[in-house]
Amino acid sequence: MYPILFTIGGFQVTSFGVMIALSFLGGAWIVARALKRAGYDPEHAWDLSGFAAIGGILGAKIYYLILNLPDTIADPSGMILSRSGLVWYGGFIGGALAVLFRIRQLKIPVWPYADAVAPGLALGYAIGRVGCFLVGDDYGSPTSVPWAVAFPHGAPPSTAGNLRAFGENIPASIPDTQVLAVHPTQLYETGITLIVLAIVLALRPRLADRPGLLFFAWLAMAGVERFIVEIFRAKDDRFFGGISVAQLISIGLIGTALAFAAALQRRAAAVPARA
Known part of the structure; x- marks a missing residue:
């Protein structure tokens, strides 16, 4: 760990801050290449990245404040000004709204640009999760697998007491102060997301004639990835048989992606010349 x-x-x-910065830079770089490849202005990638950063950070913070509403009410200034609270789904929603607003301002086509953004989102997410690993945040449940990692200085440390607070079933014989090895779910996300990135890049030439489908293919895969990784996460927001809030949102994103993809396919079939 190098927090x-x-x-x-x-x-x-912080290593997290540096990795977040690199995630935006790496994402913007691959989006610029995608825009140039598609015949659009690659400079728009850096413009949109700035809006994504501002909207993403605001969205992530707002999501975090709502998710931890009792703590927000008890200490609003402390919660708002703390460095913690950059929740991915809040960041994605806030960033997407900001980018959509900027696209409308620039009067550029939404779906071709969404397709160009898809690989950038995948790469940026993969890099950002490395930052989570370096600061010991968003780790998983206790495990004895060979690649398990202990986070004695994590955010928070992976102690038995903190894991119990996350709802993990830790034997009573283990003291609260004992640091336990857990699933490095941050690296799971990085690895799976790099696979998603490879699939997106492979699909890109095949879906080039159907704008928007590549973005929704990424969105569906991102939802599946997060749903799977949440199974191994140490979380205190599980309900309905162990389903977490993030998994519910993942299901919603997968359903949204499939619905929009089907609508785009119907529109392409109805107006083949325009498609």
Whole structure:
């Protein structure tokens, strides 16, 4: 774990912050290449990335504040100003709305640009999850698999007490202070998302004549990926037989992706020349 890379004048540069910055830069770079490949202005990638960053951070923070409403009410300023709380789904929703707003402002076609953004989202997410691993955040349940990782200085540390607070069934004989090895779910997400990225890039030439389908293919795969990884996550927001809030949102995203993909297919069949 390397939560703090270095300090400049009392300001700590965190590995998470650096990886988030790299995720936006890497995502914008691959989007720029995709736009150029499709015959659009690649400079729009950097413009849209800026809006995605602002909207994503705001959306992630708002989602976090709502998800932890009792703590937000008890200490609003502390919750708002804390460095924690960059929740992926909130960030995706906020970033998507900001990018859509900018696309409308620029009067550029939505679906071709959405297809160009898809590989950037996959790459950015894969990089960002490495940052989560480096600071010991969003880890999984206790396990004895050979690749298990302990986070003694995580956010929070993977102690028996913290895992019990997440709803994990830890034997009573294990003291709260004992650090346990857990599933490195952050790396699971990075690995699976890189596979998703490879699939998106492979599908791109095959779906080039049907704008929008590539984006929704990515969205469906991203939902499936998150649903699977949530099975191994240490979470305190499970209900309905162990289903987490993120899994419910994943199901919603998969359904949305399939519905929009079907609508685009119907529109293409009805107006083949326009498609």
